[in-house]
Amino acid sequence: MNHLELRPPTMADVARLAGVSHQTVSRVLGDHPNVREETRARVLRAIEEMGYRRNSSARALATRRTRTLGVVAANTTLYGPASTLFALEDAARAAGYTVSTVSLHKLAKETLSEALDHLSEGGVEGVIALAPQRSAVEALAELRHPFPVVVVGTGSGAEIPSVNVDQQLGARLATGHLLAAGHRTVWHLAGPEDWQEAADRVTGWRTTLEAAGVEPPKPLRGDWSPLSGYRAGQELAGWVGRGLTAVFVANDQMALGVLRALREAGVRTPQDVAIVGFDDIPESEFFAPPLTTVRQDFATVGKHSIALLLDLIEGRAPSGTPGVAIEPHLVVRASTAPD
Amino acid sequence: MNHLELRPPTMADVARLAGVSHQTVSRVLGDHPNVREETRARVLRAIEEMGYRRNSSARALATRRTRTLGVVAANTTLYGPASTLFALEDAARAAGYTVSTVSLHKLAKETLSEALDHLSEGGVEGVIALAPQRSAVEALAELRHPFPVVVVGTGSGAEIPSVNVDQQLGARLATGHLLAAGHRTVWHLAGPEDWQEAADRVTGWRTTLEAAGVEPPKPLRGDWSPLSGYRAGQELAGWVGRGLTAVFVANDQMALGVLRALREAGVRTPQDVAIVGFDDIPESEFFAPPLTTVRQDFATVGKHSIALLLDLIEGRAPSGTPGVAIEPHLVVRASTAPD
DNA sequence: CCATGAATTGTTAGCGCTCACAATGTGCCT
DNA sequence: AGGCACATTGTGAGCGCTAACAATTCATGG
Incomplete structure (x- = not known):
């Protein structure tokens, strides 16, 4: 005591x-x-x-192994990053490693550099970076570090080993679902340009439309927040009756904002406009109406990332099939089909 | 490289x-x-x-200081715990410490014990436990550990040093707000019995009603999830027209479920029933209608907790006023007042 | 009954750093 | 010039552990 x-x-x-x-x-x-x-x-x-x-320090000194991994992340209060963090920690602990986390407000190059320094001082053997923005990966690629780094969520730019969910597939599922329901076209409220996930979802949406012989409308942009979704929703409301009957929104929080804006504009969901989101946050099922969305398997992401990082640390050839993205799944609810 | x-x-x-x-x-x-x-x-x-x-290990060995703190938590994907975690990490890093996190699925005594063991093996100098359930604090109190532990969010049972938000005050703000708006009484959808926060919110609500000379209705119970809120909402809907005009819901997620159930039952918010939540999650502002709720200052919680833990580690007398709970604030939105 | 090898245990030397103290250098005053 | 205080640098001894090797014990079989 x-x-x-x-x-x-x-x-x-x-x-x-x-x-x-x-x-x-x-x-x-x-x-x-x-x-x-x-x-x-x-x-x-x-x-x-x-x-x-x-005494872990003495042990680490003698063995030259700290059995500690680092994680750098931003926006850790959001559902996606928080879930990934959780999964990473779980997987690492199962593998006998301790996890040190650095949560940043922003993944700028400087803060990233400080974070890696901090972790390095802490003696981590490797680091997982939750770096969904391309600029962050670029910064990461330029930074020197004495340990391997695995990036989660920023495509396989190949510069840095990475683990990803197949965002394009998710977008195809969402868009395809709407087309299959009879919508002539599907609008898209995208995330910030710099985010790889946002870009991938745009691509998946666009290719699905093109494959169906439909000219994609110009996508709107949000910043993932409900507020930005609300603003975009107000704009979208203006297109109702002029060909807009379905919207694929790049995440659930923005979809929430869109739903509210449409409702305020007297547009009914799903009768007038069908909405699909992305993430399946716990709240989505209780939106008005419950939101059709795309669910990502964060636990698998966590396991794969840790496995890959440990492979790199041990100097083995990565055991998992490299570059294979994890499949997301569509969850159909009332926002695309009246119950 | x-x-x-x-x-x-x-x-x-x-x-x-x-x-x-x-x-x-x-x-x-x-x-x-x-x-x-x-x-x-x-x-x-x-x-x-x-x-x-x-080399941090050699340094730690020589100085007998690892400059590492541990955090144990469950439900880290929820807004509250995730925000607290973030704040803790930030405050610890600012103080020159590294944070190792253990995220549990459940805070049972056994898992808690394993978590402390894991952190102990990792050489932490102290641990913050996000233990909102009373059973968790009790378990914690019984466990031996070679470092100081600070509990966040479980009142000041005095057995273990703790930092808290004044949940009772939050509940009084919420309930008082509804009474001030002219409601004759306020119903309450509480959180799980074992949670200290839930109990405190019940107390705050009850005392406010009693102080106003109102006999409190029997509180309903949920498990924090939107689904449990939905179920409770269905029950509450049955009381509309029989004296129920206002509900204080113990968290925003459940409030979301209540809102949906009421809407489905044809009950209008706030015209027929006013709702107040707790937490101010980012989505609350965009609920239908936007939710009046109580906001907690997690950053301050984080700073205080770390400061207290460091005091204990250094063997100083705690610098902050002990037992002083952090004040939450009411955020008024459309769910209690038509805009 | 002793040689032989396996099983079991002990001994020694670091791992890379900080601490306490010793040694040297520097400036300044008398 | 000598001496003293102080600034600056170096030396040696661990911190508590593991790895490599040395030493001991034990069972066997010829």
């Missing part, structure tokens, strides 16, 4: 109590095979009795 | 290149006053040239 007690016991202390050498204690802790059962028991008892814990 | 390069340079390497002793390099890095300006420059140049970085 009292952390100010004299200094914590060392391996030598345990060894003394157990009547063995410190090396034997180390062997027991390391699950070495060649330790007599009785000795092991004696050592374990001594460890228990003294409440001994290995 | 290549992390498999020969072994990274050591302080001795830098010293050799700069023509000084390793101790002088250490002094330069430690900003020691007594180093000649010219020497310092020479050392810094050598450091730069070799791309030297101090």
